[in-house]
Amino acid sequence: MGIVIAVISGKGGVGKTTAAANIGLGIAMNGKKCVVVDFDIGQRNLDMILGLENRVVYDIVQVMDKEVNIKQALIKSKSHDKFYFLAASQTKDKTVLNSKKVKELVDSLKEEFDFVILDSPAGIESGYEHTIEFADAAVVVVNPEVSSIRDADRAIGILDSKSQKVKDGGEVEKYLIINRIEPNMVKRGEMLNSKDILDILNINLLGKVPEDKAVIDASNQGKPIILDKSSKAGQAYFRIASRISGNSIEMVDVESETDGIFKKLTGIFK
Amino acid sequence: MFGFLKKKKSAKIAKDRLTIAIMSDRGQNVDYPFLEDLKKDILAVVKKYTEVKNITIRKEVELELEALSIEIELEK
Numbered sequence: 582m583g584i585v586i587a588v589i590s591g592k593g594g595v596g597k598t599t600a601a602a603n604i605g606l607g608i609a610m611n612g613k614k615c616v617v618v619d620f621d622i623g624q625r626n627l628d629m630i631l632g633l634e635n636r637v638v639y640d641i642v643q644v645m646d647k648e649v650n651i652k653q654a655l656i657k658s659k660s661h662d663k664f665y666f667l668a669a670s671q672t673k674d675k676t677v678l679n680s681k682k683v684k685e686l687v688d689s690l691k692e693e694f695d696f697v698i699l700d701s702p703a704g705i706e707s708g709y710e711h712t713i714e715f716a717d718a719a720v721v722v723v724n725p726e727v728s729s730i731r732d733a734d735r736a737i738g739i740l741d742s743k744s745q746k747v748k749d750g751g752e753v754e755k756y757l758i759i760n761r762i763e764p765n766m767v768k769r770g771e772m773l774n775s776k777d778i779l780d781i782l783n784i785n786l787l788g789k790v791p792e793d794k795a796v797i798d799a800s801n802q803g804k805p806i807i808l809d810k811s812s813k814a815g816q817a818y819f820r821i822a823s824r825i826s827g828n829s830i831e832m833v834d835v836e837s838e839t840d841g842i843f844k845k846l847t848g849i850f851k
Numbered sequence: 852m853f854g855f856l857k858k859k860k861s862a863k864i865a866k867d868r869l870t871i872a873i874m875s876d877r878g879q880n881v882d883y884p885f886l887e888d889l890k891k892d893i894l895a896v897v898k899k900y901t902e903v904k905n906i907t908i909r910k911e912v913e914l915e916l917e918a919l920s921i922e923i924e925l926e927k
Binding site: 726727730731734735738767769770771772773774777781 | 860861862863865866868869870872873876877
């Protein structure tokens with residue numbers, strides 16, 4: 582039976598879809614069979630980040646409505662044979678979701694995969710609630726910035742009251758990814774550091790991802806950044822995915838990693 | 852020249868502001884855990900002097916101010 586993980590953030594634009602794509606692929610790279618599901622009905626983007634937009638034939642809504650079976654809708658990744666993707670519907674809106682349909686879908690994916698990653702829509706409305714409803718755990722993505730952290734806290738509050746696991750008397754595990762850290766700003770006291778963020782949100786740390794321009798370059802090409810092994814963000818996502826896969830990987834202090842004077846000097850002569 | 856010495860770092864300002872904002876966000880949905888006990892105690896004190904019909908304690912949050920309003924309804 583697989584583990585279901587919802588990737589959530591509250592606020593949009595913090596890197597949730599990028600995180601879902603890279604975590605999913607990274608888990609497969611760690612040898613586990615993994616599927617990422619785009620729950621952002623009407624605004625699908627995970628297909629673009631994964632470079633699979635031309636391969637989408639059937640979507641999640643058609644599977645839930647039993648128009649097609651799940652095997653027909655699953656898309657196998659080009660980059661890894663243990664990695665699959667299920668697209669959101671682009672023409673419908675999130676009101677088409679209901680608890681019974683979502684549960685059926687999640688249950689059948691759990692039988693097939695070691696990890697089921699659900700990419701939540703931004704906001705805290707019904708689409709979000711359906712994404713977290715049957716999740717075993719949640720990965721919360723924030724940027725070190727006030728609006729992102731405040732919105733994440735609201736999303737966590739809803740997770741703690743509306744997930745099925747909590748209703749059954751259990752607890753949903755929650756882990757934080759701090760994305761787009763600017764080490765130099767943190768050093769100067771101009772950006773919240775990870776300790777402050779963890780204190781405020783009262784949640785465990787899963788990993789820190791530094792700001793990295795290579796992420797845009799990767800999404801332009803539809804190649805998840807984790808495939809770029811020389812990029813700092815790619816390395817950070819690989820560590821995160823390895824931790825989720827059950828490996829103990831030491832936390833790298835991304836915040837104190839600044840470009841040394843040597844690198845700065847060579848930069849001048851570029 | 853020494854302006855940087857006086858200036859509070861903006862990350863610290865962010866932390867303080869967030870702490871207050873999030874506390875009040877959370878507070879809107881959750882009552883203080885001690886409210887029921889407080890109610891019992893007040894009831895006991897007031898009862899010493901007069902008959903009480905009902906006690907309502909409401910939490911009110913406005914900007915940075917948080918207050919408890921206590922309404923004691925007396926028997927006529």
